[in-house]
Amino acid sequence: MDLAGIIEIVNAKFGEGFGSIDEEVSTDTVRLTPEKWGQLAPFLRETPELFFDAMMCITGIDEGVESENLAVNYNLHSMKHNHKLEIYVSMPKSDPKVPSVEQIWRVADWFEREVYDMFGIEFEGHRDLRRILLPSDWDGFPLRKDYEFPETWHGIVINKMKEGWE
Amino acid sequence: MVDYFLGTFSGITWLAASPNLSFVLAVTLAGLPIFLFMALNALIAVYAERKISAFMQDRLGPMGQGVGLHAGKWGVLQTAADAVKLITKEDIIPATADKKLFIIAPFILFTASFTAFAAFPFNEYLVAADFNIGLFYILAMGSVGVIGIILAGYSSNNKWSLYGAMRSAAQIVSYEIPAGLSVLSVVMLSGSLAFREIVAAQTGTTLAILPNWFILDNPFTFIAFWIFFVAGVAEVNRTPFDLPEAESELVAGWMTEYSGMRWSFFFLAEYANMFIVAGLASLLFLGGWLSPIPGYLEGNLWGIFWFISKVSFLIFVMMWFRWTFPRLRTDQLMRLCWKFFLPASFVTIIGVGFWDLFVR
Amino acid sequence: MGVVIEQELGTVHGDEMILNIGPQHPSTHGVLRLKVHTDGEIVTKITPYIGYLHRCFEKHCENLTYEQATPYTDRCDYIGSMNNNFGYAVAVEQLMETKVPEKVEYMRVIVAEMNRIASHLLALGTFGLDVGAFTPFLYCFRDRERILDLFEMLCGARLLYNYIWIGGVSHDFPVGWVEKTYEFLDYFEPKINEYNDLLTYNKIFIERSADVGVIPVDVAISYGVTGPNLRGSGVRWDLRKDDPYGIYDRFEFDIPIGTGAMGSVGDCWDRYYVRVRELEECIKIIRQALDALPRDGDVHAALPKKIRPKAGHVYSRTESPRGDLGYYIASDGSDTPTRIKMRSPAFTALSCLNEISRGWMISDVIAILGSLDIVLGEIDR
Numbered sequence: 001m002d003l004a005g006i007i008e009i010v011n012a013k014f015g016e017g018f019g020s021i022d023e024e025v026s027t028d029t030v031r032l033t034p035e036k037w038g039q040l041a042p043f044l045r046e047t048p049e050l051f052f053d054a055m056m057c058i059t060g061i062d063e064g065v066e067s068e069n070l071a072v073n074y075n076l077h078s079m080k081h082n083h084k085l086e087i088y089v090s091m092p093k094s095d096p097k098v099p100s101v102e103q104i105w106r107v108a109d110w111f112e113r114e115v116y117d118m119f120g121i122e123f124e125g126h127r128d129l130r131r132i133l134l135p136s137d138w139d140g141f142p143l144r145k146d147y148e149f150p151e152t153w154h155g156i157v158i159n160k161m162k163e164g165w166e
Numbered sequence: 167m168v169d170y171f172l173g174t175f176s177g178i179t180w181l182a183a184s185p186n187l188s189f190v191l192a193v194t195l196a197g198l199p200i201f202l203f204m205a206l207n208a209l210i211a212v213y214a215e216r217k218i219s220a221f222m223q224d225r226l227g228p229m230g231q232g233v234g235l236h237a238g239k240w241g242v243l244q245t246a247a248d249a250v251k252l253i254t255k256e257d258i259i260p261a262t263a264d265k266k267l268f269i270i271a272p273f274i275l276f277t278a279s280f281t282a283f284a285a286f287p288f289n290e291y292l293v294a295a296d297f298n299i300g301l302f303y304i305l306a307m308g309s310v311g312v313i314g315i316i317l318a319g320y321s322s323n324n325k326w327s328l329y330g331a332m333r334s335a336a337q338i339v340s341y342e343i344p345a346g347l348s349v350l351s352v353v354m355l356s357g358s359l360a361f362r363e364i365v366a367a368q369t370g371t372t373l374a375i376l377p378n379w380f381i382l383d384n385p386f387t388f389i390a391f392w393i394f395f396v397a398g399v400a401e402v403n404r405t406p407f408d409l410p411e412a413e414s415e416l417v418a419g420w421m422t423e424y425s426g427m428r429w430s431f432f433f434l435a436e437y438a439n440m441f442i443v444a445g446l447a448s449l450l451f452l453g454g455w456l457s458p459i460p461g462y463l464e465g466n467l468w469g470i471f472w473f474i475s476k477v478s479f480l481i482f483v484m485m486w487f488r489w490t491f492p493r494l495r496t497d498q499l500m501r502l503c504w505k506f507f508l509p510a511s512f513v514t515i516i517g518v519g520f521w522d523l524f525v526r
Numbered sequence: 527m528g529v530v531i532e533q534e535l536g537t538v539h540g541d542e543m544i545l546n547i548g549p550q551h552p553s554t555h556g557v558l559r560l561k562v563h564t565d566g567e568i569v570t571k572i573t574p575y576i577g578y579l580h581r582c583f584e585k586h587c588e589n590l591t592y593e594q595a596t597p598y599t600d601r602c603d604y605i606g607s608m609n610n611n612f613g614y615a616v617a618v619e620q621l622m623e624t625k626v627p628e629k630v631e632y633m634r635v636i637v638a639e640m641n642r643i644a645s646h647l648l649a650l651g652t653f654g655l656d657v658g659a660f661t662p663f664l665y666c667f668r669d670r671e672r673i674l675d676l677f678e679m680l681c682g683a684r685l686l687y688n689y690i691w692i693g694g695v696s697h698d699f700p701v702g703w704v705e706k707t708y709e710f711l712d713y714f715e716p717k718i719n720e721y722n723d724l725l726t727y728n729k730i731f732i733e734r735s736a737d738v739g740v741i742p743v744d745v746a747i748s749y750g751v752t753g754p755n756l757r758g759s760g761v762r763w764d765l766r767k768d769d770p771y772g773i774y775d776r777f778e779f780d781i782p783i784g785t786g787a788m789g790s791v792g793d794c795w796d797r798y799y800v801r802v803r804e805l806e807e808c809i810k811i812i813r814q815a816l817d818a819l820p821r822d823g824d825v826h827a828a829l830p831k832k833i834r835p836k837a838g839h840v841y842s843r844t845e846s847p848r849g850d851l852g853y854y855i856a857s858d859g860s861d862t863p864t865r866i867k868m869r870s871p872a873f874t875a876l877s878c879l880n881e882i883s884r885g886w887m888i889s890d891v892i893a894i895l896g897s898l899d900i901v902l903g904e905i906d907r
Contacts, residue, residue, distance in 0.1 A: 053748070056843065056869065059841075064864075110874070118584075133577040133580045133907075143585060219660070223661050325543065325546075492654065492659040492730045494734070495733075
């Protein structure tokens with residue numbers, strides 16, 4: 001099934017114009033708000049014609065220093081029907097919250113923890129949201145564009161620019 | 167040998183005057199060659215293990231370019247170098263370990279193996295202490311070693327060591343039973359627990375050309391030999407039964423916290439135990455110091471030669487096992503012992519009894 | 527015999543012990559920490575802690591140009607470097623909408639499949655080592671050495687190649703390389719029987735791995751398990767056939783799947799056996815590619831002067847020895863990417879460890895970890 005067919009089924013359930021496609025950026029990414037994503041996610045898994053049973057990748061994105069948004073990109077795939085879907089959810093930097101889908105696709109457990117670790121996006125409903133790659137007492141979210149590298153960590157000087165080598 | 171020394175001392179008047187001193191001296195003099203032999207055995211066995219494992223794994227093992235140059239030609243000095251390193255290593259006792267038990271554990275294990283060596287006959291006349299219950303004595307002393315292992319694992323204050331020690335204790339104690347039972351068939355056939363008589367019962371020929379060893383005597387003793395040998399491998403904690411010291415899981419199991427000279431005691435004891443198991447198997451089932459060609463090549467020195475070569479062959483088979491098989495899991499190991507070896511050893515006892523009664 | 531015990535956590539559970547299979551351990555395949563809650567020897571819960579090998583790959587890439595990022599991808603899955611490079615090149619070429627010459631396509635397939643053989647040999651050897659069989663490990667490495675020697679002849683490096691570039695490859699095959707590769711394939715094919723004799727059909731090995739750590743199909747797909755792990759559970763899914771990239775659709779090869787021959791479908795033995803069978807399939811592919819390889823052609827013909835993809839993003843995936851390797855690349859029209867995310871197959875495979883090892887013993891956890899074939903470089907990036 002191609003993207004048009006998928007969107008048709010989704011719109012049939014949730015109403016016209018549920019997801020928007022920004023033709024200029026990409027022709028096959030559906031853009032949603034966090035609340036709509038929370039409504040759509042179980043539907044994608046449970047509907048037999050769609051049956052997206054594999055979440056291929058969840059990527060956190062910082063849209064740039066000028067834009068005030070963070071985003072999460074979901075790549076879904078159906079093993080049964082062999083079709084794909086890409087969903088782009090953006091949210092303001094001041095309040096980055098997205099509903100978690102880790103109970104629907106268990107792989108999202110660790111993917112969402114990584115996005116939280118690197119960007120600070122909170123996934124509501126995630127049962128165990130804590131850092132995964134960085135030490136648990138790390139400050140800040142490194143993959144954000146406005147991230148400043150800390151000078152020291154636990155007393156160890158880590159900023160090479162600083163002339164503090166003793 | 168103790169008797170021999172006591173006999174010679176009775177000729178020396180000032181020694182014969184104090185029987186305690188002469189006894190102590192006799193026992194020390196008899197024990198010294200045993201200790202030296204044990205150390206020599208470990209030295210050679212370690213080198214053999216490294217070379218055998220290397221050749222089986224398509225590599226060369228310890229090598230050197232000549233005598234006096236690092237490891238000697240063919241790496242023969244490697245073990246000596248290792249021994250020097252172990253002796254000069256720093257003695258580390260973990261701060262939270264139970265000091266007294268930590269120190270005592272290797273000694274218990276080593277003593278158990280060492281005292282078991284005392285009853286081994288290399289020859290009709292060459293034995294340190296000639297017991298008439300020699301077999302029973304060796305089996306008993308072998309099981310004292312478990313205490314050393316448990317103490318080592320417990321006193322290290324380390325969960326990994328504890329796991330290793332518990333596994334080892336369960337394993338050794340369980341495998342004692344099929345080992346002991348399978349030996350009973352030999353005792354029945356020879357009618358004695360003394361080694362001299364057991365080997366004496368294996369002289370002569372059967373079927374005109376084959377030696378009259380117990381392994382070839384009847385099919386039940388053949389099975390009993392294999393049960394004893396495999397149970398013996400389990401007793402020594404060698405692969406495929408080396409779960410207590412499984413490197414890929416428990417780092418080094420119950421030996422984890424030991425280093426330097428203390429660790430080398432465990433090592434020595436392990437190779438000594440291997441020798442004991444192989445020695446028992448060759449004495450009981452393979453004719454001990456008797457020649458494989460009955461009537462030829464017999465004599466005192468030939469006896470030592472045959473005994474040592476049979477034991478070496480069995481040790482080689484143990485090493486062969488180690489580098490070929492993966493290891494069994496604890497519950498599979500236990501199941502093998504209790505559900506398979508134990509009934510099988512009962513069958514051998516009953517079978518040998520019937521064979522002796524009706525077929526002979 | 528399976529020892530799956532239903533534990534009623536919440537009621538009284540006797541002495542629960544928390545064991546740390548720490549970052550330094552002989553068989554964690556890298557620096558991985560597992561916190562294991564056990565009841566005696568039976569495991570009730572495992573929490574993996576990763577991040578010890580995190581080297582900020584994704585943050586680095588935001589300050590590098592596209593071609594500068596290629597060596598960085600090598601170092602993520604350092605066992606299958608060619609495949610990492612391949613996935614990255616495919617992703618960027620998709621973003622730039624360029625094609626590479628025929629000769630380059632064939633060369634890429636050859637080196638990627640040889641790297642797959644090397645990676646699987648390592649996986650088989652270390653799995654045997656985890657279970658206690660010391661010798662097959664050395665036999666596998668002996669054969670892996672020959673592959674590494676061929677790679678050294680090709681591009682100078684034994685492990686981290688930086689060979690497959692965006693738009694081409696870095697070096698043409700040297701004189702004599704193709705003949706040496708044919709020789710290697712002839713030498714290697716009978717060795718697979720050696721591994722089968724020594725390990726695959728060994729009774730003790732079967733007892734240690736059959737029925738252990740079964741991954742049911744729905745659990746596998748939900749946890750994102752891909753590659754030989756998913757094929758071990760009986761799913762005939764291989765990106766080289768089902769979502770082909772490059773010229774993989776021109777080759778004839780089978781997809782081995784786990785059938786529960788020695789135990790249940792999806793146990794450790796199945797995953798191990800899928801890897802053994804894949805060695806044979808790789809040999810087939812390499813032979814076909816070597817036969818059809820165009821001898822003339824400039825491998826640098828399509829190398830772009832400047833790599834400046836237009837603004838947009840792409841998510842593309844390739845089949846690495848561990849599973850689906852995905853790259854999400856976002857570009858804003860300049861010569862450095864704004865975001866590169868590497869979706870590593872071992873990351874998702876490790877996430878299902880807790881689910882599949884509950885009720886087994888500690889020895890089985892080591893065996894299950896070995897059968898999942900993880901590389902911490904790829905998990906932590």
